[in-house]
Amino acid sequence: MASMRNLILMAAVLAVLLIVPPFLGLGWQNALVNILIASLFALAFNLLSGQAGLLSFGHAAYFGMGAFATLHLMLAVEDGLGFPTPLLPLAGALAGLVVGLVAGYFSTMRSGVYFALVTLAFAELFHSLTPHLQGLFGGESGISSMRMPWQGIIFGSVLEVYYLTLGWVMLSILVLWAYTRTPFGRLTLAIRDNEQRVRFLGYNAHTAKMVIFAISAMFTGVAGALQAISNETANYALFGSQISAQVVLQTFVGGATIFFGPVVGAVSFTLFAYLVSDLTRSWLFYQGLIFVLVMLYAPAGIGGVVQHHMRSLRRADWTGLAKPYALAALGALLVGSAVIYLTETVAVLFGEEYSVNLRNAAGAYPGYHLFGLSWSPVSPLTWLVPLVLAGVGAVLLFKVRGTIAAKWEAMGRPETESTKAPDAAKLKGGAA
Amino acid sequence: MSTLHSQTGFALQLTDVTKSFGEISVMKGVNLAIKAGERHAVIGPNGAGKSTLFNLISGMFPVTSGDIALNGRSIVGLPPYQINRSGLARSFQITNIxxxxxxxxxxxxxxxxxxxxxxxxxxxxxxxxxxNDEARAILAEVGLDARAADMAGDLTYSEQRALEIGMTLTTGADVILLDEPTAGMSREETAQAVELIRSVTEGKTLLMVEHDMSVVFSLCDRVSVLVYGNILATDTPKAISENREVQEAYLGEETAS
Known part of the structure; x- marks a missing residue:
């Protein structure tokens, strides 16, 4: 049973998330907190964009509102309000819900591009307005607070914050998943498919879209609240378009059509940022490159690719696929190396440091260090290395791509299975 | 058309309905009264405004003037979802699932x-x-049991049309509007569709747009001819096919069959 397998898989993931973190360093514990927050943010966002088909470009608004509302509640707790620290995210949920209802009422009057633009406008409105509202948002520097102890728990260590975050994220994921099984969850998909038909079946589509928007904003607010609790501070930058864009990228790279797709995207991107941002300043460029490649060659996202393979687990001819897959991986590695080599070389040669060296060298092109080796910009070898790598890799990829496609074709269309509705098996059981 | 003033016995009643898109007038005072329980067809040449008429009745577009009453109560100005809740369901000319x-x-x-x-x-x-039981019953009614778990987009064209008819039944409406339910179907498929429509509209009021006169003859009690925003005549299929004015305006060579 596929659902049994999923259940075991999820239990295993949860067990790892519960047991492993105490043995990790502070950096990793912090990274895990960020991964959990990003995962919830992306899932909440995808309720609107993936399930209802309403692409929002301004979800930073509800993330930020959740964070600020929580910080204000934390400040009140500092002043003696007896509010339990573990329940602080409720403030974020409430703020997200209320702001989401208002913004949702207006933005869901339109669909498609106009909807996206209205959501963008709301976020930009908050972004430009909040620095001027000193009392509420603390001006440009923002507001800060401290986590107060509760019932003997101090909430001083990252690990305590981690477990608090884990609890809220797991609870939210459970609720968001249960949502998909309710009548309203099914209506959400129907609106994505054909909003007009829904109206002629007795539904007020605008109200429905507004409620979906508000629920999405509510869980986004919880994510913002968890961020505020973790950082103990927030400023107006939370409303920035970069935050809104990040969640769009993560969701689509992970796969918007699959429930856990956004989590895959959020985990990959947050891990990528954590691991690669220390190594190179060009990490945002690589992140953008990955996004473009996924959209071009795997539009269903990483989650879509994984799902495709999981569904064909028993049918697929894995021994036949092993060789072309290995060759494809090698080709990708070669092309990837060439791209990284060129990117880093360009970053050095057009960097500040090199321009100083260039001036000092008076006309000559000085050498530079990269990947632990010395290179000269005028040596043919410097440019031959990436050219050969990219050339061999590209030929390999080009050749093996046809082989892989042919192998899948020969196994029969995997689409025939994926086109079955998600609850197909259950339905047949129920009809009996 | 003096019966129009009576409020009783009519499932659907249109009084002097007009519709203009800017300067262009597409409905020029339509009067139409559909008796409760009758099967009524609207025929007319392309561009006569048949689909527009359906869009006006179902609330997709607002009327410019005139009144539309559903079971004796005006539904003018109501949004589509409220008209549906008042007991009217429609299908679409282009499959809409x-x-x-x-x-x-x-x-x-x-x-x-x-x-x-x-x-x-x-x-x-x-x-x-x-x-779930009710949905399953409608599924059986339209003969799609075997396809229950398949994606609707994967159905054949005639299956999708059957599904569309099924969808109009789900909200429990007693007035059903079908917009060209047999368009694009083969002869056998059409015969099946006619039987399906006959059985599912039993005890309900049906208003349908239809081009195929054989469908109209076998299914409908009365026919209205819509020509360029005017109802030319309303009568039994037989009387309509013998009406000279209608023959000139629309039927022409098609009556030969």
């Missing part, structure tokens, strides 16, 4: 609306037995 939902799900959406669990958020839909 939820292509990426299962066939069963397509039908269940309407059943949920009928039972007022539109915004149900606190119970899984799989446990709502009565709703």
């Amino acid at each position: 939820f292509p990426r939902l299962s066939v069963f799900e397509n039908l269940r959406i309407g059943v949920l609306a009928r039972h007022n669990v539109r915004f149900g958020l606190f119970q899984p839909v799989s446990r709502m037995r009565r709703i």
Whole structure:
């Protein structure tokens, strides 16, 4: 049973998330907190964009509102309000819900591009307005607070914050998943498919879209609240378009059509940022490159690719696929190396440091260090290395791509299975 | 057309309905009275305004002037979802389903609306037995049992048309509007569709746009001829086919069959 397998898989993931973190360093514990927050943010966002088909470009608004509302509640707790620290995210949920209802009422009057633009406008409105509202948002520097102890728990260590975050994220994921099984969850998909038909079946589509928007904003607010609790501070930058864009990228790279797709995207991107941002300043460029490649060659996202393979687990001819897959991986590695080599070389040669060296060298092109080796910009070898790598890799990829496609074709269309509705098996059981 | 003033016995009554898009007038004072329980066809040449008429009745477009009454109560100015809740359901000329939902799900959406669990958020839909049973019954009625779990977008064209008819039944409306339900079908498919429409509209009021005169003859009690925004005549199919004015305006060579 596929659902049994999923259940075991999820239990295993949860067990790892519960047991492993105490043995990790502070950096990793912090990274895990960020991964959990990003995962919830992306899932909440995808309720609107993936399930209802309403692409929002301004979800930073509800993330930020959740964070600020929580910080204000934390400040009140500092002043003696007896509010339990573990329940602080409720403030974020409430703020997200209320702001989401208002913004949702207006933005869901339109669909498609106009909807996206209205959501963008709301976020930009908050972004430009909040620095001027000193009392509420603390001006440009923002507001800060401290986590107060509760019932003997101090909430001083990252690990305590981690477990608090884990609890809220797991609870939210459970609720968001249960949502998909309710009548309203099914209506959400129907609106994505054909909003007009829904109206002629007795539904007020605008109200429905507004409620979906508000629920999405509510869980986004919880994510913002968890961020505020973790950082103990927030400023107006939370409303920035970069935050809104990040969640769009993560969701689509992970796969918007699959429930856990956004989590895959959020985990990959947050891990990528954590691991690669220390190594190179060009990490945002690589992140953008990955996004473009996924959209071009795997539009269903990483989650879509994984799902495709999981569904064909028993049918697929894995021994036949092993060789072309290995060759494809090698080709990708070669092309990837060439791209990284060129990117880093360009970053050095057009960097500040090199321009100083260039001036000092008076006309000559000085050498530079990269990947632990010395290179000269005028040596043919410097440019031959990436050219050969990219050339061999590209030929390999080009050749093996046809082989892989042919192998899948020969196994029969995997689409025939994926086109079955998600609850197909259950339905047949129920009809009996 | 003096009967128009009577409020009783009519499932659907249009009084002096006009519609203009800017300067262009597409409905020029339509009067139409559909008796409760009758099967009524609207025929007319392309561009006569048949689909516009349906769009006006179902609330997709607002009327410019005139009145439309459903079971004696005016529905002018109501949004589509309220007209549907008042007891009128429609299909569309171009197939209008939820292509990426299962066939069963397509039908269940309407059943949920009928039972007022539109915004149900606190119970899984799989446990709502009565709703699932009802959706399954309609599934059987339109002969799509075997396709229940398939995505609606994967159905054949005539299956999709059957699904579309099924969807108009889900909300429990007693006035059904079908817009060219047999368009693009083969002869056998059309015969099947006619039988399906006959059985599912038993005891209900049917208003349909139809081009195929053989369908009109075998299915409908009365016919109205719409020509360029005017009702030219309303009568039994036989009388209409013998009406000289109608023959000139529309039927022409088609009556030869």
